[in-house]
Amino acid sequence: MTYGPFGVAHLNGKTVLTPNVAPGDQVEAEITSTRRDYAVARPVRLLRAGVDRREPRCRYLPTCGGCDWQQIEYSAQVGIKAELTVAEFGRAFGVELDPIGLIEPADAEFAYRSRVRLKIDREGAIGYHELGSNRLVAIADCAVAGVPIDAAAGLARELRKGCDEIEIVAAGVRQVLIAYLGRPPIARDLAIGRRLIETDQRVAGIVMRAGAVRKVMGDALITVEPEVGCTIEAGADQFSQVNAAQNKKLVAKVMALAGVAKDSAVLDLFCGAGNFSLPAARRGALVTGVDTDESAIAAARANAARMGLHQVQFVAMAAAETAQFLRRAKYRPALVILDPPRTGAIALMEGIAKLAARRIIYVSCDIATLVRDLGALIKRGYRIGQVAGFDFFPNTHHVEVATEMVLT
């Protein structure tokens, strides 16, 4: 498998990439596009199933592009994620990672997502796109969603053309819906939202967003617990990790790697509402958390105050500016925690390396950008320490990886 939706085969010296296959499958496939180095094919008929192939549970597969690995037995998915991680680190850095135990499997491979974001078509149907296309696959349920999606489907249908995407976020046993509109909500939209909250007990709140415009109806707060005794309240439309159970394991590992000493300076860049900052502050660190999202920073501050954590400060700023600002201020963190979006943070690596923290823990949901950014840190004097993966996204190729970088 690639680090993506494709199985890899070879034909006359050319690589052929085919989606919806499992390792060892023999399939008849039709080539749909050809590039210089590789071709992409569409499986037409399964001739012989590989040992790790299974029947996907989801009735929308293989058309739906949401779960690209559901046809692979779960234990094999975890094994492939480990092999891919080992291969990437080996290729990029010549490091030999042990694949055994490298990726922490999820306890639940279905119904694990505490938030799902769905597309909406012109008729108001909700779903995911087909793989590599903008065609919507309309769905009435989703096997990996931990929340029912029918209330969102009703809201999308009523809002129709005004709404491009809808997100369903678990709020305890209830849910919050976030409607992403192409224009600010009008009175009719707000009336539809209010009526849904009144008539459907499962819907605690609705947020309607259009650029900077944010209209909240009902209760749109959710509570996230990165570790026992640490609860973070934040708006449902602020970033939170999609897999709450795996997030607890990740936070525990990051805290173990961090080995936070009392009063040591910790910089948490891309801190969101404080998923790592607040656990580090509970261990006595002097934490500075930075994120561009002002509402996430406001939530982080409020949560710190509620928990009586006074050794933590949160700054709403772009990470790139922060690294420069802190260097000029001669700030010397003992540890930097970095958890950027999927695109990574290459532009930041030089500035971060100049802070000369003894250790950096880089948390990433994309191996390609992770390896690229770690390479930049290695050039500036860091070496790879421990690497730990967590399967946040069962039935897809995605994986969350925490890497410890040590200043040599």
Ligand SMILES: C[S@@+](CC[C@H](N)C(=O)[O-])C[C@H]1O[C@@H](n2cnc3c(N)ncnc32)[C@H](O)[C@@H]1O
């Ligand atoms: C993957 S999330 C991680 C959040 C947090 N560490 C957590 O675990 O919940 C990435 C975060 O980066 C923030 N972000 C995106 N671009 C940024 C930038 N240029 N500077 C600072 N923060 C940014 C987003 O607002 C988001 O909170």
